[in-house]
Amino acid sequence: MREAFSNALVRLALADPKVLLLTGDHGYALFDEFRKRCPDQYINAGIAEQNMVGMAAGLARVGFRPFVYGLAAFVPVRTVEQIKLDIAHDALPVVLLGDGAGFVYSHLGTSHQSTEDIACTRAIPGLEVLSPADRFEMTASMDYAYATNGPVYLRMGKSDRGDVHTGPVDQLLAGTLLSVRAGRVDRPGLIATGSMVRTAMDIAQELDLAVWSAPMLKPLRFEDVCAAARVTSGLVTLEEHSVLGGLGAAVTEITSEYEPVRVLRIGVPDRFSEHCGTHAYLLREHGLDAESVRRRISAFCLSLQPRATSTALS
Structure with a gap:
């Protein structure tokens, strides 16, 4: 998926x-091809992410199309104020790229997760x-982000999970x-x-469940979402993100208003590690490994089955 990201960026x-391309002193090997073919369009802003976002806002104001790259713990988390005031407030066409989202930088601890x-x-x-799931969604996401006239945050999680689509999107x-x-x-x-789409696909194969990928979380x-709710007996959301404020929250916000249905949110509990x-260890600690997810979904399936009723009177 990272190769698809690099190829799309060079092509654009x-x-x-x-x-x-603005980078906060990250992604050197990832951007070898970009620096080779587009050296005058590459800016290393150093370890100063807030300044880098402000720089991107200024460049966007004079007609450039900045792509701002950093680790997701820094872009966007460290730079939320600058993104809000410098970019989003004036709807500037800046693409923010947060790499290593979730537990990818597992060994570096909470500061980098x-x-x-x-x-x-x-x-x-x-x-x-x-939030693309594979190389095909990444290419489509990059094209969408470039084509839009406003600010976009593109989240990159675990990038080596394999394809979930059989061909280009x-x-x-x-939305x-x-x-x-x-x-x-x-x-x-x-x-x-x-990254959780691959896990969903593997479990769905065993349990004969439908799967939808959500490469766009807002809008x-x-x-x-309502159509998915109407053709199933309930919904399960899966994300390598907190259960608060992410995909699960977005789905429950929609279903509670438009299509009431039971929703099981599978994500990171409201606590630190x-x-x-390793990445695999942290998934197990937070219940996002395949076996833990399978058990929760199986239990949810059982809970949705109608209970046998007795006609006997006590």
């Missing part, structure tokens, strides 16, 4: 000399939020859920985003 920059970035960005007016429409697997209508459906079309370790 070659086609439009106004495209600029980002499980609140969706919640932070969803609450900023006018800022769209993207022709066009990413605002649309992408159906990636059909399933039984008498069972819950899974709505997942980012999220209520029509799509207790220990440091």
Whole structure:
């Protein structure tokens, strides 16, 4: 997925000399091709992310199309104030790229883990939020972000989970859920985003469940969420993000108003990690590993089955 990101960025920059890449002293190997082919469109702003966001706002005001890259713990979390006031307030066309979201930078501890970035960005007016699951969604997300005339945050989580689509996503429409697997209508459906789509696909194969990918978290079309709710017995959301303010929150906000249905939110509990370790370890600690997720979904399936009623009177 990172290769698809790099390729899309180079392609956009070659086609439009106004495209600029700003990085906070990160991603050197990732941007080797960009620096080689577009050296005059590359800016290393150093370890000064707040200044970098302000610089991008100024460049956007004079006609450039800045893509601002950093770790998700810093872009957007460290720079929320600058994103809100310098970019979003005036609807400037800046694309913010947060890499390593979730527990990707596991060994570096809480300071480098980002499980609140969706919640932070969803609450900023006018800022769209993207969360691609594979290389095809990444390419479509980059094209969408470039084509829009306002600010966009693009979240990159674990990037080596493999494809969830069999081919290119022709066009990413605002807020649309992408159906990636059909399933039984008498069972819950899974709505997942980012790295958790692969987990959802693997579990759905075993339990014969429908799966939708949500590469765009804001806006999220209520029509799509309601349609998914109507063809299933309940909904399960999966995200490598806090259960507060992310995909699960967005889905429950929609269903509570337009299509009441039971929703199971699977994400990071409202607490910090207790220990440091590998990405796989942290998924287990927070109940996001495949086995833990499978158990919760199986229990949810059972809870949705109608209970046998007795006609005997006590």
